[in-house]
Amino acid sequence: MKGNVIVGQSGGPTSAINSSLAGVYRTAIDRGAKKVYGMRHGIQGLLEEKYIDLSEHIRNELDEELLKRTPAAYLGSCRYKLPEIHENPEIFEKIFGILDKLEIECFIYIGGNDSMDTIKKLSDYAIVKGYTTKFIGVPKTIDNDLALTDHTPGYGSAAKYIGTSTKEIIRDSNALEYGKGLVTVIEIMGRNAGWLTGAAALSKGEDCEGPDLIYLPELAFDVEKFVEKVRGLLEKKQSVVVAVSEGIRLADGRYVCELTDGVDYVDAFGHKQLSGTANYLACRIANELGCKARGIELSTLQRAASHLVSRIDIIEAYQVGGAAVKAADEGDTGEMVILERISDDPYQCTTSLRNVHKVSNVEKVVPRKWINEDGDYVTEEFLNYVKPLIQGDVPPIMVDGIPRHLYHNDKW
Known part of the structure; x- marks a missing residue:
């Protein structure tokens, strides 16, 4: 040179x-x-x-x-x-x-x-x-x-952080007694691709059942069906943990976060800044099911966790x-x-x-075959893909x- x-x-x-x-x-x-x-x-x-x-x-x-x-x-x-x-x-x-x-x-x-x-x-x-x-x-x-x-x-480091944080959130949710139940919605980065949100499933293992539901932006999101699924889960367990991509959209193409005016900035490449999906869904759950609910945005933590x-x-x-x-x-x-x-x-x-x-x-998105039939979780193929990337x-x-x-x- x-x-x-x-x-x-x-x-x-x-x-x-x-x-x-x-x-x-x-x-x-x-x-x-x-x-x-x-x-x-x-x-x-x-x-x-x-x-x-x-x-x-x-x-x-x-x-x-x-x-x-x-x-x-x-x-x-x-x-x-x-x-x-x-x-x-x-x-x-x-x-x-x-x-x-x-x-x-x-x-x-x-x-x-x-x-x-x-x-x-x-x-x-x-x-x-x-x-x-x-x-x-x-x-x-x-x-x-x-x-x-x-x-x-x-990606590997962010996935490692997401899997770890999801596991800690699940542990925290299971430890608390809220009487009427607790629903936690974790909002994870991902505008059009659900690679990061799918990594929440890494928390599942012998010592942790993992999140109950995972929603990626590759498939249309139905708010009413989501509420009913959570209702059914709360009939069986005290706490429910859900992972959602910030970019999940309704069938008509609107981002879920737009239901609360959560999109107010567009960058030089025309990308909308997304925020508020978890809080919207948590409020919707609390209002319709009468339980305690909270939204957690991992936000920049998932890309800055060098530790x-x-x-x-x-x-x-x-x-x-x-x-x-x-x-x-x-x-x-x-x-x-x-x-x-x-x-x-x-x-x-x-x-x-x-x-x-x-x-x-x-853009490379998560293959449909790596998302389960109901569209609310990832498959073993997805986990087999990501697990080698988080090692060490x-x-x-x-x-x-x-x-x-x-x-x-x-x-x-």
Whole structure:
């Protein structure tokens, strides 16, 4: 590698995204990159020429290990949609002017569907205009909805946290005596894909019966049928625990959270911010069944729980970061690194590349056959898919009883 590398992070953070950043940095240095720059707040920050020399912040092996264990996006993230090339070529000219000035040989972007759209547009522009800079995408999303890859870094750790938290909520619910019964509705991230919500079933085992119902956004949700199912469960048991995706919709396409005006923000990519599904359903249950009910939103906790990450997830996140640099150094561009599962038992996975045009703006949802016939739980096939991804632990580096993170000055 003769030139410099620049790397950015985009979209919703995860507890493993910084392990990919560490993989990019270490592999680039080992392959001879003169400098490894980090974009501050992704492509949006780069347009404002906000970037840093990562070697000034990752100074030793301890810093690298801390970075792997630090949640959220160390470089800062963004949700910035590049226009189509013909709509605003000036933006692309500005970006490539900055890349030329920094002598960038390799541009790495860590993110999900929208981030792969950025890689697609930049690599296309480079090819059309004759630029030699290589553009490679690194998969990242707790939603696990990127096409063509078996799974995405970040998902395994989020699934581990969801399974653990669901188990703790069930234990808490069973311990309390409320007289008329208690219904707990857990709201889990997932706009169109139920990979995260399905992970609530991981709580089921010899010492825990798991949630009573699980609803994914892949199937239409019927509020009346839901209430009646809960009514029937309360006739048999003291407490009921339900896991729902934030994005469950009615047959007419409306989000359940819209029944309480829970959608009031739309981002640059046209995605509605969803919130309030659990509280709406809990209130509906309380009013119609006369029992106590509560809604719990796991919210950002499910993507920031670095104290409970999966070792498999952290290792694979690091590997895909390194694989991206290797691919660019060997001449590939317009590609996304993917994970290919070789076997479940023993679990084995390797990296490969796929054309980013086949990945960007395509969502992978939970197969219908992995949801039970009634549409209120996941199957054993789903659990067999996810269980290998949550194995192992990466203990935090503790200081004064609290995990230490790699810190930076926000005035960068």
